[in-house]
Amino acid sequence: MRSVLFAILIGLVGAALLHIVIILALPQFTGKDANTRVLGLYEMDSFFALANEPGPTGLANDDPFLRVAVCGFSIDVAPVRFQASGNVPFWSLSVFDANSNEVFSMNDQTSVNGNLDLVVATPIQLVELRKTPTEKLAQSIMVEMPEQQEGYAVLRVLSPASSYEEAARSFLAESGCEPLRR
Amino acid sequence: MFRIPLLVALALSVAFGVGIASAVSALKATVGFGAIALGPWVAFPDAQTANADPYARAHRARAGKLLYGGAEGLQFTAAVDDAGAKLSAACSYDITGLTPPARFWTLYAANENDVALRPGPELPSAFNALMVLRQADSSFVIHVSAEAQPDNWLAIRQAGAFKLVLTLLDTPTAGSSGVVDLTMPKIVKTGCGDA
Numbered sequence: 001m002r003s004v005l006f007a008i009l010i011g012l013v014g015a016a017l018l019h020i021v022i023i024l025a026l027p028q029f030t031g032k033d034a035n036t037r038v039l040g041l042y043e044m045d046s047f048f049a050l051a052n053e054p055g056p057t058g059l060a061n062d063d064p065f066l067r068v069a070v071c072g073f074s075i076d077v078a079p080v081r082f083q084a085s086g087n088v089p090f091w092s093l094s095v096f097d098a099n100s101n102e103v104f105s106m107n108d109q110t111s112v113n114g115n116l117d118l119v120v121a122t123p124i125q126l127v128e129l130r131k132t133p134t135e136k137l138a139q140s141i142m143v144e145m146p147e148q149q150e151g152y153a154v155l156r157v158l159s160p161a162s163s164y165e166e167a168a169r170s171f172l173a174e175s176g177c178e179p180l181r182r
Numbered sequence: 183m184f185r186i187p188l189l190v191a192l193a194l195s196v197a198f199g200v201g202i203a204s205a206v207s208a209l210k211a212t213v214g215f216g217a218i219a220l221g222p223w224v225a226f227p228d229a230q231t232a233n234a235d236p237y238a239r240a241h242r243a244r245a246g247k248l249l250y251g252g253a254e255g256l257q258f259t260a261a262v263d264d265a266g267a268k269l270s271a272a273c274s275y276d277i278t279g280l281t282p283p284a285r286f287w288t289l290y291a292a293n294e295n296d297v298a299l300r301p302g303p304e305l306p307s308a309f310n311a312l313m314v315l316r317q318a319d320s321s322f323v324i325h326v327s328a329e330a331q332p333d334n335w336l337a338i339r340q341a342g343a344f345k346l347v348l349t350l351l352d353t354p355t356a357g358s359s360g361v362v363d364l365t366m367p368k369i370v371k372t373g374c375g376d377a
Contacts, residue, residue, distance in 0.1 A: 007189040011196025018201030023208070023236050027243035034246050054297075058246060063349055064298060064308040065288045068248060090286055090351055094230075094251030100242055101232040105251025107352050109285075154248045158286060158351065160312040 027099065032058070035098045038072045038152040045080075045179060047071045047155055049172045067168045069155045071177035076149040079121035079129065081140070084175035085114075088167050090158035095120055097148040104143045112139045116155075119180060120145050153177060214238025220366040222266075223258040223348065247296070255284070255351040259296070261343070263369040271340045273374040274327035279367035280320070284353035287311045291326065291338050292345045301339035309336060322367075 027033065040057040041048050047069035054060040061068050073080040082093065092107035093116060108114050117140045121129060126144050129137065145151065155175055159168040214237040218225045229238045230249035242249060250257055262268055263275060281287045290308035291299045301307050314322045315334050325331035326346070328338055338344055346369065 003185070003189055004192065007193040008196055011193040012200065014193065014197025015200035015204065018197055019205045019208075022201065022205040023240045026205075026209075026240040030243045030246070032246040033243040034248055037246050059248065062247070062296070062298060063288055063347075064290055065310050066349075070248065092251070092254035092351070094249075094254055096230070096251075099232075099239075100230065100249070101234075102230045102249075102251050105253040107253050109352065110253055154251075156254060160286070160310045 034059075034096070034100050035072075035150075035152055038070045041070065041072070044072050044074070045177055047084075047153075047172060047175045047177050049169070065158060065160055067157045067159055067165075067172055069157075069172040069175060070152055071155070072150075072152045073120070073177060073179075074150045075120060075122055075125065075145060078179040078181070079119050079125045080177060081180045082116055082118040082120070082153060082155075082175070082177050084116040084155065084171060086167060086171035086174065088157050088171050089160060089164065091116065091171065092156050093118065094154045095143065095145070095151060096154070097145065097151040099148070103145050103151065106141070112141070115139075116175070117141065118143060120151075121180075122146070122149065208237060209241050209244060212237070213241050220258070220364055221264055222260040222262045222369055223366045224260070225256050225258045227252070227256055245296075250349070253352070255349055256353055258348045258350070258366065259292075260346045260348070260369055263371050265371065267371065269344055269346065269369070270374070271328060271338050271342055271344055274325065274329070274331075274372045276370050276372050277324040277326060277336075277346070277367045278321065278370065279365065280322075281311075281348065281350060281367060282353060282364040284350035286351040288349045288351070289324065289336070290347055291336060292347050293340065294343055294345065296345065296347070298347075299338055299340055299344065301337045305337035305339065306335055307337055309334060324367075325372075 037057040037059050049069045050059050050061050052061050094105040095103045097103055119140045120143045123144050123146055126142060157168040157171050159165050213226045213229055215235045216228045228234055288310045309324055316322050324334040324336050326336045
């Protein structure tokens with residue numbers, strides 16, 4: 001009887017260890033995390049507007065009043081520039097790294113003139129950009145992404161009533177997420 | 183003679199059974215630590231950041247949702263009413279009061295997997311700050327019910343439990359960490375069944 005109790009106790013210690021291992025290791029092997037889903041859309045370097053119903057990747061416009069577009073990007077070779085403009089009541093952008101940690105987020109009131117113009121770069125690329133300022137990047141917000149070279153961006157546009165729908169759709173359709181060429 | 187293998191098997195089955203079950207149930211039970219709870223409404227302002235705890239990281243990797251950044255907004259969900267009872271589609275509820283300061287808010291009902299309920303294109307399934315009918319003091323009353331209601335009616339056509347999701351867009355609430363006295367709308371049960 002004593003040895004049975006001892007076996008259960010050993011089992012519980014093992015269970016505690018396994019619990020910790022599962023929780024810590026899970027982000028590496030779920031295959032369902034947001035970054036994998038965004039990459040599963042096979043759309044690099046442009047914003048992909050999500051549908052209202054979940055597609056094969058499971059991503060959709062969760063909120064009935066927000067239209068969402070996602071873009072997977074890599075700043076390995078060149079910085080990436082996000083651009084969008086249009087007459088919408090509210091938009092917001094979040095940039096996440098490949099581990100789904102937030103790197104930067106903004107909305108239309110924290111932007112210049114209400115237009116989205118954001119450059120995400122590695123620290124070295126950023127030094128290059130600052131050394132040789134160009135006219136076309138004069139209004140751009142520069143953001144440093146130190147640790148990782150890959151990630152995804154989420155652009156949300158508010159469409160509070162059906163009459164705003166077209167403006168929201170065209171805002172997303174005309175938004176850009178392209179490698180910066182100089 | 184089979185005593186030792188039997189004991190090893192027992193220890194291993196306890197380790198794997200309890201370990202896996204406890205990890206899965208912990209991830210199902212909560213999004214992680216660091217929640218802001220205002221009455222029945224719960225939000226996780228740090229869940230999308232690098233400061234998120236291991237449970238929050240595991241949960242967000244498993245759910246795979248596109249979370250709201252700090253400057254975008256804060257999403258509150260409520261799975262219970264003000265009395266602490268689980269929200270059930272068999273009952274009717276009134277959501278009354280005001281939201282914390284935000285540039286805009288949206289409200290919709292979702293199922294237990296956080297997917298928005300879509301009762302049908304002809305039914306009002308969601309509200310926002312622009313379309314809600316307000317009283318003279320700018321507070322609002324939203325009736326959540328499976329049956330048609332006057333004024334603000336949030337239709338739920340579904341059996342079982344549901345959640346309410348209130349998203350505050352561009353809100354200072356995300357950074358306040360509970361220091362400011364925030365008042366969320368109340369969720370009060372008004373009746374159950376056909377009565």
